[in-house]
Amino acid sequence: MNSFVTNELFLSTEYIRNHSLLYTGSVCVEGDSLICDYLKNTAKSLGLSLSDQDYNEKWVVLNLAHYQDNDVRIYLDNSIKENKSLLFIILTENIPQNAIVQRYAEMELLSVYDKLSQLISLIKETPNHENVKAVICDRIFGAEFDALSLKEYLNEAEKYQTITASQKDIADHFSALYISDLIDAVFTVSKYGKVGNIYNASSYPFDTFELKSSLYRLLPPCVSFKMDNNAHEQPHYSALSNGKLCSIGFKNACTKEEALRYTLSAYTQKFDLFPGFITSQYDGKLSLLRSLQLDMLREFDRICRKYAIPYFLSGGSMLGAVRHQGYIPWDDDIDVSMLREHYRKFKVVVRDELSQEYLYQNFENHNGYHYFFDRITAKNTYFATKYSDAYEMPKGISVDIFVFDNAPKNPSRFFKKLMRKRLLMNVRWKNRARKDKAYLLSKLLLPILRLKSMNSYSASYDKAVRKYEHKETGYVLPPATDHTYRGSMPKEWFSEVIPASFEGVDTFIPKGYDNYLKIWYGENYMTLLPLSLRQSYHDYYRLDTGTHINHSDKEFDYRGELL
Numbered sequence: 001m002n003s004f005v006t007n008e009l010f011l012s013t014e015y016i017r018n019h020s021l022l023y024t025g026s027v028c029v030e031g032d033s034l035i036c037d038y039l040k041n042t043a044k045s046l047g048l049s050l051s052d053q054d055y056n057e058k059w060v061v062l063n064l065a066h067y068q069d070n071d072v073r074i075y076l077d078n079s080i081k082e083n084k085s086l087l088f089i090i091l092t093e094n095i096p097q098n099a100i101v102q103r104y105a106e107m108e109l110l111s112v113y114d115k116l117s118q119l120i121s122l123i124k125e126t127p128n129h130e131n132v133k134a135v136i137c138d139r140i141f142g143a144e145f146d147a148l149s150l151k152e153y154l155n156e157a158e159k160y161q162t163i164t165a166s167q168k169d170i171a172d173h174f175s176a177l178y179i180s181d182l183i184d185a186v187f188t189v190s191k192y193g194k195v196g197n198i199y200n201a202s203s204y205p206f207d208t209f210e211l212k213s214s215l216y217r218l219l220p221p222c223v224s225f226k227m228d229n230n231a232h233e234q235p236h237y238s239a240l241s242n243g244k245l246c247s248i249g250f251k252n253a254c255t256k257e258e259a260l261r262y263t264l265s266a267y268t269q270k271f272d273l274f275p276g277f278i279t280s281q282y283d284g285k286l287s288l289l290r291s292l293q294l295d296m297l298r299e300f301d302r303i304c305r306k307y308a309i310p311y312f313l314s315g316g317s318m319l320g321a322v323r324h325q326g327y328i329p330w331d332d333d334i335d336v337s338m339l340r341e342h343y344r345k346f347k348v349v350v351r352d353e354l355s356q357e358y359l360y361q362n363f364e365n366h367n368g369y370h371y372f373f374d375r376i377t378a379k380n381t382y383f384a385t386k387y388s389d390a391y392e393m394p395k396g397i398s399v400d401i402f403v404f405d406n407a408p409k410n411p412s413r414f415f416k417k418l419m420r421k422r423l424l425m426n427v428r429w430k431n432r433a434r435k436d437k438a439y440l441l442s443k444l445l446l447p448i449l450r451l452k453s454m455n456s457y458s459a460s461y462d463k464a465v466r467k468y469e470h471k472e473t474g475y476v477l478p479p480a481t482d483h484t485y486r487g488s489m490p491k492e493w494f495s496e497v498i499p500a501s502f503e504g505v506d507t508f509i510p511k512g513y514d515n516y517l518k519i520w521y522g523e524n525y526m527t528l529l530p531l532s533l534r535q536s537y538h539d540y541y542r543l544d545t546g547t548h549i550n551h552s553d554k555e556f557d558y559r560g561e562l563l
Contacts, residue, residue: 022187
């Protein structure tokens, strides 16, 4: 099973779990279609029991182009005889076009689609068929399916470096079903569908012009978009209405753009994000954002080397260095770390050594800064996430510096104490009550918390994390991160650093990087996440590179800077 199919199944299983669609009985899946494999693999991933004999419900995949009346009669007769539920998953071919009916309902579809009408009549003519449900599936697209002819458009783009659209494309309206949504529709109808009912399964409405323009946006900049000036056409429609399915709780597993992006990734065999997509996430400024961070990393590295201060990349930056020799493709920051004894020396020398282009920020030297880690920040820049924008604080493009502090082997009590302090600091810093289950408590505490300055809370937290500073416990943890719950790690993993390359910058990772990455990212940390999880950890809100724009950078998309 390739990574693209794995991503589609992951989307389905997460949706099914999150919407409580797990079937409690045993299921039998039959039919001569690749859809059967998708359903079976999804069921296995969810721990659902599959059986050809002892089952509660049978899911039968029927292709309208190939099904036999006798086979359908056998399924119906056995269902009635054994008193088992039966769900037909009906795969249509090209749904007939109709210039008047814009969205087909079930009765309209039967009236214009003879093959489907014959099948449904066959079911209804069977006595005692009330334990039967049916799902009519729209054009299916995904890693293994191409009802949208995307491969044809891709071939054109590869051959001519152009995607050509026409007035006819604008008039061509249709709908389609993403493979992950098909699976979720089956589980939805199985659990909440009414017996004797037919449900249309469709994901998104399209027109061919929209499809081609979306493809253009997802491909590299070398592909151009061309519009033919041919005559206008009357709109024609070939679409399924999924309103009835939505009425029993169905929703799409992902957005239309994401479904197209995942499908195109499979067709092009590109596992990374499309350049246009990741660039647009940052208004075209991602390459410049990273360039500034790499400059700050070089400056940080220069100071540490000059004074023989050991440091190492941490978090996603360490994983990026090991797996990608640079940034994780969907990441937007750099994290470095050092042990407390080395940090003490660094904090002293950085005051005089740091270039005038940058600021060194922590709660001790920068008013309003109350993060639990330090930063080197580029002057005259602004970078805010939706999280950081809620706080009154200095914001800019930066490199984050984390300290690994001595900690007990079992740090649960130590960690809980730190978390309580952090929660109180968070309420005081935001200066308003939380919006979660702690709303009432935080509202009561806020007037009391306001009696002390934020600096006093930061100082108290700094003292708390240094509780074991002068006691050699043999273990460390980075108390400023949100991953402290993973526990302490042996100090020996970080006591020696080894060379590593990060986007061409000579830097370091700890000698025990493999153990660290397994704890933080799992045993298979070298395996890429499903495409649907390849998103920046930060919820980007505003980015301004200020005076640092480099006009000689020909690879940079300046459109983002001119917004």
